[in-house]
Amino acid sequence: MMRRVKIRAAVGDDAEGVAAVRRAVYSYKSMSPASARHMITVSAPEERFLPLVAEVDDTVVAWGSAGLNVWTSEPGQSDLSIYVHPQHRKQGIGTALADRLHQHLTEVGAIRVRAFVHPDGLDFARNLGYDGTRRLHYAGVDVRSLPPQPQTPEGIELVTLDQVDPRQAYTADSIASLDEPSDSPLDAIAYDRWLEETWQSPGMDKALSVAAMAGDEMVCFTVIETDGDRAWSGMTGTIPSYRGRGLAKLVKSVALRRAAAAGITHAYTSNDDENGPMLAINNWLGYERVETELALLLTLAG
Known part of the structure; x- marks a missing residue:
């Protein structure tokens, strides 16, 4: 039986789950639960930040967020982030999060969206219309x-x-x-x-x-x-x-x-x-x- 996926707005109490998923996806990045809580709960009103989580059986399995970049003078710039636990990929979770986040960015006046992906996620991103600009190396x-x-x-x-x-x-x-x-x-x-x-x-x-x-x-x-x-x-x-x-x-x-x-x-x-x-x-x-x-x-x- 396919387990039901629930996508909802993230709240501070999701911090432990979000940090765990991030660690599973990005072993080379650091984010403590306290930092995850800060990310979820602290943003400028003009950023129009939308944090989302996807749950399976009440367990957080994915994160998605999007908001306007308010640290640049260029209007309409925005950022989007999606990561799905490796054990829950290829189930449409990333696509569902992307649909919600792109709709939100359109509604708040975003013109251009920036995102970062692993090489194995490039086809997924390109199917959504993204194109490459730069490479970042993690060490x-x-x-x-x-x-x-x-x-x-x-x-x-x-x-x-x-x-x-x-x-x-x-x-x-x-x-x-x-x-x-x-x-x-x-x-x-x-x-x-x-x-x-x-x-x-x-x-x-x-x-x-x-x-x-x-x-x-x-x-x-x-x-x-x-x-x-x-x-x-x-x-x-x-x-x-x-x-x-x-x-x-x-x-x-x-x-x-x-x-x-x-x-x-x-x-x-x-x-x-x-x-x-x-x-x-x-x-x-x-x-x-x-x-x-x-x-x-x-x-x-x-």
Whole structure:
């Protein structure tokens, strides 16, 4: 007998189930239940964020979400995410989620949708009208075995993010994000939204995340998110006037050592094909590729 699939709006109490499905699909990404709850419950009203789950026998087996990208000045940009537990694929769950989410995005005025897929999901995405744009490579490293830590340059002080004012971090993040490889520029990041969605995210471990300070200015930083014995190296950024000095290599090296001391065994990260400098740093740290994802775009019918 075919088991009945129920698709409904996600709520905070779905966090454990969503985190479990995500871990089954993306072994190289970190998302604790606390972070999943934050993802489900915290969003800007103008984002028109719709989180969905699919259940079989009252167990969450899939996640779907979509919303407008409110961190870019380009109108009508949106993001969509769908992942289905490997044991529940080929049953129409992904298609049902996509139909609901595309309808929602059309209703809220989205023009273009961005999604990421594994190579084995490319045919599914193309059948929905998506086309390829970029590749992201995911890599992991055993943080208990790292190359020697670089020297700290004169005039630079290393601190953890729990020692800095969030305004300093916001300024550095906003500047460093302007030329991040992306389908839309990250040029409209409002402080209040950044504070709630990024700085206050329970996944960010500020005691492990490291920044390089030049006086009162944060000039480089790396963010560490944790989930059990795994860590995710999130954004690593340097403001343009301090690039080429080895600061990104330094802060990431220090942060990974702090993670190892805290009981983390493996850290994962992602790199766009276009981001050669960061790829070089991660190769030096010993990261080895574990997966590739494709960044896809869909233009919605007007």
